[in-house]
Amino acid sequence: MARDPPPVLHPHDRALLKPVSALGKPSALSGGVSFLRRTEYISSNQGSQRFESSTSKDLLRRDVKRRRKQNLNKEDPLNILRHVVKGFDVAYPRDAYAGEDTPEKIRGADITDADTKAWAKPSHPTKPDVQLLDSYPVLPDLDALPSTSSFIITKFNTNPSDIRDRYDTRLDVAILRPTNPNTEKQDDLLAAYETDLSTTKPIAEYDYEFYMTDDRHAVRGIKRKLDPFDPDHDSPDLYTFTDAEGNRSFKYDRIRAYETYQQAGDADDAYADSVALALHDPKSNVGNSKRLKKGAYFYPVMQRANLRPKRKANSQRYEEAPAIIDGLRVVARDPSAFELNRKMIARAKLDTSITAPEPMEEEEEEGSQDVAAEA
Secondary structure, eight states: OOOSSOOOOOGGGGGGGOOGGGOSSOOTTTTTOOSOOOOOOOOTTGGGOOOOOTTOHHHHHHHHHHHHHHHTOTTOHHHHHHHHHHHHHHHOGGGOOOSOOOSSOOOOOOOOHHHHHHHHSOOOSSOTTOOOOOOOOEEEOGGGOOTTSSEEEEEESSOOSSOOSSOOGGGGGOEEEEEEEOHHHHHHHHHHHHHOTTSOOOOOOEEEEEEEESOTTHHHHHHHHTOTTSTTTTOGGGOOEEOTTOOEEEEEEEEEEEEEEEEEEOSSOTTSSEEEEEEEBTTTTBSSOSSSOSEEEEEEEEEEEEEEEOOGGGGGGSSSOOOOOOEEEEEEEOOOHHHHHHHHHHHHTTOTTSOOOOOOOOOOOTTTTSOEEEO
16 A cells, blocks of 8 residues: 655655656756747837737738739739730730630730830830840741751860860861760650659760861851852862762761760750740841841750760760761752651741641661761
8 A cells, every 4th residue: 555645755866757858958948937938129229119019000001902912813824824925915916816715825915005115115124224226026947947846055065176276167067976875864764754744854865976077178168068048059069078989078087976964955845945046137247147037036956965075984884886987978968858847847836827747757768878968
């Protein structure tokens, strides 16, 4: 039976009966100091401060403004799209759509007088003293779309040319020949993409063989050959090399192999990552194309690849190393029916006035192993 009254604890045993919350290092809350103290503001002008209750007229007035701002739904995707369409309606009022919303056409937001005045006399958003000198309409360059429907931007981590004191114009017409793709890395990226479809679809990374012409004077002839508006672009005299059989061509030498060490882009959308922009104005000699009217022309970029000289250690990752081609003999030709078909499909995505043709299957043509440049 329990003793009544209970025995008195020894002072040394009292520490063993402390609760768990009382264990550890002493804090500022020990000694009966509670954290639930009245909050006070310490300031040099504390005596002159004026505190208002939460039901004051000022707070009620601010609440009304806040609710009215939330009702505008500025972050709604449809509202954002309407204001984007409004920008085109201001620029081209004759093409403005005023009907009901459909899956193909969205009616733009209402145009105010301020929008019209801002378009007629644009001003800098942060520098009112800056005056506009010229403007360019943003247009697609439909005739420049390649058969692949997009372009690739490559950046070398070191100068690929042996010329250091000036720009080497041979780089303008150099050739990057893709060799073997990194299939292992591509499979891993595709597996990660399939688990999270909200990310961008990856693009295969390639190794490249880099070639440049050995004749600096051949650069002008190569550019003229690739210019369909040059009246003499079909002349064989533009070629600078003649082989033993009398065939005319441009001679290219292999410089070195490169590998991709960093890449960005979206395999499903050539406009998702970046686009190239070029200004053209024949009257002001801006740009170098006489076939285009004044405008800022954009070009789709499927991928951006950073290249570096290929390291020999990485050549062991492939089961079979590709054969090294020490030189190329390049001739220009007109695009084939298959390439024209792909160009029209790419053009139809931007030009709604034409209908995209049915895709064609590529046929193996005689001499297809020869390297040719698409004019």
